[in-house]
Structures are given as structure tokens and as C-alpha cells.
Amino acid sequence: MSWLVVARKDFEDSIRSRWLIGLTALFVLLISAVAYFVRVEGSGEASANLVLQTAGNFFIQALVPLIALVVAYNSISGERKSGSLKLLLSLPHSRADVVFGKVAGRSAALSTAIIVGFVLPAIIFAIGPFRLEIGAYLGYTLLVALLASVYVSIAVGWSAAAPSQRIALGGAIGLYFLFVPFWDAIQFPLQWAIASLPEWLPLSSEAVNTVLTLSNPSSAYSELTFAVFTGEMASLQLSALSMLLFWLLAGPLVGLLVFERRDL
Amino acid sequence: MSAIQLSRVTKRFGDVVAVRNLDLTVEEGEIYGFLGPNGAGKSTTINMLLDFVRPTEGTINVLGESVDTAGADLRQRIGVLPEGFDVYNRLSGRKHIEFAIESKAVDENPDEILDRVGLSDAADRNAGGYSKGMRQRLALGMALVGEPELLVLDEPSSGLDPGGAKEMREIVEAEANRGATVFFSSHVLGQVEAVCDRVGILHKGELVTEDSIEGLRADSDTEETLILTVDDATDDDLDAVRALEGVSGAAIDGSMVTVSCESGAKTEVISVLSGAGIEIQDIETESTSLEELFLSYTDGEGVVEKTDGKTETTPHEPPTPEGGQ
Numbered sequence A: 001m002s003w004l005v006v007a008r009k010d011f012e013d014s015i016r017s018r019w020l021i022g023l024t025a026l027f028v029l030l031i032s033a034v035a036y037f038v039r040v041e042g043s044g045e046a047s048a049n050l051v052l053q054t055a056g057n058f059f060i061q062a063l064v065p066l067i068a069l070v071v072a073y074n075s076i077s078g079e080r081k082s083g084s085l086k087l088l089l090s091l092p093h094s095r096a097d098v099v100f101g102k103v104a105g106r107s108a109a110l111s112t113a114i115i116v117g118f119v120l121p122a123i124i125f126a127i128g129p130f131r132l133e134i135g136a137y138l139g140y141t142l143l144v145a146l147l148a149s150v151y152v153s154i155a156v157g158w159s160a161a162a163p164s165q166r167i168a169l170g171g172a173i174g175l176y177f178l179f180v181p182f183w184d185a186i187q188f189p190l191q192w193a194i195a196s197l198p199e200w201l202p203l204s205s206e207a208v209n210t211v212l213t214l215s216n217p218s219s220a221y222s223e224l225t226f227a228v229f230t231g232e233m234a235s236l237q238l239s240a241l242s243m244l245l246f247w248l249l250a251g252p253l254v255g256l257l258v259f260e261r262r263d264l
Numbered sequence B: 001m002s003a004i005q006l007s008r009v010t011k012r013f014g015d016v017v018a019v020r021n022l023d024l025t026v027e028e029g030e031i032y033g034f035l036g037p038n039g040a041g042k043s044t045t046i047n048m049l050l051d052f053v054r055p056t057e058g059t060i061n062v063l064g065e066s067v068d069t070a071g072a073d074l075r076q077r078i079g080v081l082p083e084g085f086d087v088y089n090r091l092s093g094r095k096h097i098e099f100a101i102e103s104k105a106v107d108e109n110p111d112e113i114l115d116r117v118g119l120s121d122a123a124d125r126n127a128g129g130y131s132k133g134m135r136q137r138l139a140l141g142m143a144l145v146g147e148p149e150l151l152v153l154d155e156p157s158s159g160l161d162p163g164g165a166k167e168m169r170e171i172v173e174a175e176a177n178r179g180a181t182v183f184f185s186s187h188v189l190g191q192v193e194a195v196c197d198r199v200g201i202l203h204k205g206e207l208v209t210e211d212s213i214e215g216l217r218a219d220s221d222t223e224e225t226l227i228l229t230v231d232d233a234t235d236d237d238l239d240a241v242r243a244l245e246g247v248s249g250a251a252i253d254g255s256m257v258t259v260s261c262e263s264g265a266k267t268e269v270i271s272v273l274s275g276a277g278i279e280i281q282d283i284e285t286e287s288t289s290l291e292e293l294f295l296s297y298t299d300g301e302g303v304v305e306k307t308d309g310k311t312e313t314t315p316h317e318p319p320t321p322e323g324g325q
Helices: A002-014 A018-037 A048-072 A077-082 A084-090 A095-117 A119-127 A134-161 A165-179 A183-194 A205-214 A217-230 A235-260 B042-049 B067-077 B093-104 B110-116 B132-144 B162-178 B189-193 B213-222 B235-242 B263-275 B290-297
Strands: B002-013 B016-027 B031-035 B057-062 B078-081 B150-154 B181-186 B198-203 B206-212 B223-230 B247-253 B256-262 B280-287 B312-314
Touching: A002 A095, A002 B093, A018 A048, A018 A095, A018 A119, A048 A095, A048 A119, A048 A134, A048 A165, A048 A217, A077 A084, A077 A134, A077 A165, A084 A095, A084 B078, A084 B132, A095 A119, A095 A134, A095 A235, A134 A165, A134 A217, A134 A235, A165 A183, A183 A205, A205 A217, A205 A235, A217 A235, B002 B042, B002 B181, B016 B042, B016 B181, B016 B198, B016 B206, B031 B042, B031 B162, B031 B189, B042 B057, B042 B150, B042 B181, B057 B067, B067 B078, B078 B132, B093 B110, B093 B132, B110 B132, B132 B150, B132 B162, B150 B162, B162 B181, B181 B189, B189 B290, B198 B213, B198 B290, B206 B213, B213 B290, B223 B263, B223 B290, B235 B247, B235 B256, B235 B263, B247 B263, B247 B290, B256 B263, B256 B290, B263 B280
Parallel strands: B031 B181, B031 B198, B078 B150, B150 B181
Antiparallel strands: B002 B016, B002 B057, B198 B206, B223 B256, B223 B280, B247 B256
16 A cells, blocks of 8 residues: 555645635634624524534635645645655656545645644533534534545545646645636636527536536535535435545546656 | 667657667666756756657666556556756645555555654645755655665756755665666766766766766776867867877867877877967866866866866977877
């Protein structure tokens, strides 16, 4: 299990990264601030999940992809530039071991940071005037970790394929803007274009629309938050989960395909 | 079975030919020194051995397996000290060695290896704070993990002080005594002279000579070096000299032309240069050292240092070549 050895080393390396620690700390403080300051009008105890889903989700959607891309965009292109990749490939690891080891190692490092980071807001929620449903909260935490892992996978794949560090960075910025602020803007004219699909196509425009929406990992994640909070898994949520798993594999695989043919 | 076998290997990077039609064989158990000036194509060749870089043409076999199909398993049997590598700044020296041990799935003690490469005192410090020499030692340590059948060391002495270079040579010899094949590159002859069974000299991507140290030494004994001070000459002028029979190389450094040739060819060299309208102001001859022979093969890339004692000088004009004709 060569990729596991690579993953473990990469975990140990990236968990010590100042970027990872700094950005995660910022993220945790923001969520904690939400837990501390946001108050729900009305009588009785409000659910902590409701706060997370409404106010917290904004920060999560904006920051988690950003942290993941920052932590992973350089994972392979950076090592190629510095030359530590030569040290890695001098040992009996294949290039596939390197790509998937990096995905696993960095996802694990970021997930660990997120899971540890979610403890503080949980305590604040528990102390404050909220009803904290531990199961749903834990599920939500894991879902955020999954979202982070998906973006790590995409970034590692891109990093493996990018011919230079500059392109790796540019691509990571592009991916962030594509998936986070601009997706709706891109989707809107497309939705309009496919609103009147010809009759003979075996696809309804709603179906195409759903695929389009879910193919953004962030939107797929949003769909899944409903499943976590309501405990119900409808077909839409299943599709969303499949889409996340698809990205988890497709990103690194495409990257590997290019990386395999490349001179170091 | 040969440890390393390259046949008709060419590597192009765009328009640049880094390695041209290279045939090279290293036998098992040999210590092979791969010499050449910087930029000769040594690292490209080594990178192709390790499948870091793919050849444009030709086939490469290492330990009996074709490197393009062997995959990662082949590197289980090889120890590598690559050129232009970097360490993981946030991980300690010991972590690096442990990583190599885990990667090769062998049962070895990291402390013994750290001790062997002289890093025991720095083992728990982050490798990011290591000097160039310490990084070099660390990578050598990683290469030694798992008693590899073949050690591929790219410029192993770079960044090491003379003491460190000596320790490096001792490790190379110890590994060879254990039965390993050692293939290492250098741009300094002195580093390979002491340990190598055989050397190959690479220049501009081509293997210009391949011999044992004894063989090279025998060559250098019959050779002489002619050092001419001239008013004005270009490297192009030297092509006519290089074409002469008995001339093994010629180089120019400012107003100093250095020609390695058999004694009998000296008159010809001088008349060719005079014929080209070059004014020869001074002539010296030296018996060729091994170092100079190496430089002559590489068109003098590097610095020729004059050695005292063996130098004869005729500061007169017109020049009269010395030595028996």
C-alpha cells in the first residue's frame, strides 16, 4: 500500500503547514462568532443546526473551498518545482501512488483541522440558548470535511496536471471563482438556453438543470446539508452525494493522466 | 546481466538535444564514474534511468528490466541520490529516513543510517534548516535504505566539504564491497579517480570516451599539453587543429590556447595556427595530467591550472617546437 505511506507522510507534512493552521483558525473563529452572536427571535430554544444552516453556511461555502485550494494547489506542482518530488519518486512509489497519496494525506489533514475546529463552536452552541443535536452536528461536521476533501481532490488533480507553479496557482484561483461566486452567473444563461429543449431529446430541461446545479461541488454540498438536518435522504440528495464522490475520483484521475506523461 | 544498459538513447527538449545516441553499459558490481562538465547531459541521462524523464529515442534497461514498463517496483532495488532535489522542510531528518524505510517496506534502524551519513546530531531538527551538505547527506542516507543492488548518485559530492567528500567515497566503496553496483556522476575528475573502476566522459550529450582509470592514465602518459599564448584566436580557429591527427582536444581561454596531442603532432599544430594568421607569442609544453586529459575531452570546459615544475618555456619568436620530432 504504497499510496498509504505517501499519504501518511503528506499528512504529517501538511498538518504542520502554517497556511492550513492559520486559515482553519480563521474559519473556526468565524463559525464561533456566528454561534456566539447570532440569536434567533421567538420563544423556546432554537436549533443550533438552523443557525449553522443559515448564517454559518455562508462562511463555510466561501472559506472551505478556499482553504482546500490553498492547501492543495501546490501539492504536486510545488514539489516538482522544488525537487522534493524527485526524492519521493526515487523511492518505490508510482506516480499514481503520489497523486492518490497526496489526495488522501491532505484531505485527512484538512478534515482533522475541521473536525477539531468544530469543537469550539459546539461548546458555544451548548452554552448559549440553543438546542444542540449532537448527531446532526457531527454529520454536518463530516459533510464539511467531505466538501473540503472534494476541493482538495480537484486541486491535487489540477496540481498534477499543471505544467508550472504559476499555472497551478492561476487554475486554483479560477476554480474558486468558477465554483463559488460565479457559478450562478454562468448557470443562469445556460438555464435560459436549455429552457426550451426540443421534444425528441430524452431529457427534460429540469433534469439538465439539476445536473448542472449539482455538478458544482458547493451546490451538491448545499443539497446534502438538508439531508443531514432533516435526516431524510431523497433522490436529489443521493445524486448530490454521487456527484461529490465523482469529483473525489475524477479530479485526481484526470490529473494523473496528464502527470503520467510528463517529464519531471 | 548488466546493471545499466542504454542503447541508442536520445533525448530532445524542444530543439535542444540533451543526450545524443548514447550507448552505455555498466556491469554488475562495478563502480562507474560518469564524468562531464555541467550541462553535458549527465543529469538528463540519470533522470531517464529513473523514469523521471522519458527518452525521445532508444531503450533503457536497469537491473534487467526496461524502465518504461518496470514501474515503481524497480526502484525497490535501487537507491537514488538525485540532483536538484529538495527536502521536506517541515519534517525532521529522522522522519525522512523513516519515510524511506516505510516506502521500501524494510526493517532497518533509522539511527544507524543517520549515524552512517553523519547526521546523528541533527536527526531531530527540521530538514528545512539543514545546510546544502546536510541535505546531501540526508538524501544519501535515504538512498542507502534497503541495501539496494544499484546506487545511482547524481553529483553526490556537491555541497560537501573535502572531509564530507571523503566520507562519501568511503560509503561508495563500502557499498561496492557489499556487492552493490554504483553509478555516479561528477564534473570533477578528482572525485571519481580514487574510487571508480571505469569512467565514461560525456560531452555535449555524447559519450566521448570510456575507459578504466588505468587506461586513461596510460593515455595521458603518451599525451602532451601544448600551451600557447596567442594574440587573437577564436574557437573556430581551433577546429582545424582538432582535425589534425594525433590531437585529442583543443581549447581556448582568453589568449591562452591549450592543445592536448601526441608529441609528434606539435609542429603541425603550430604551423596550422600560424597559417591561420595567428601570432603565437609564447609556447609551453607539459606532460598531460589526468585532469587535463579530462578537460581536453570536454574542449576545456573548466579551468586549466598550470602545474609548476614540468613546464618548459620558449619565449622566443619565431617559435621553435621542442621535443623530438
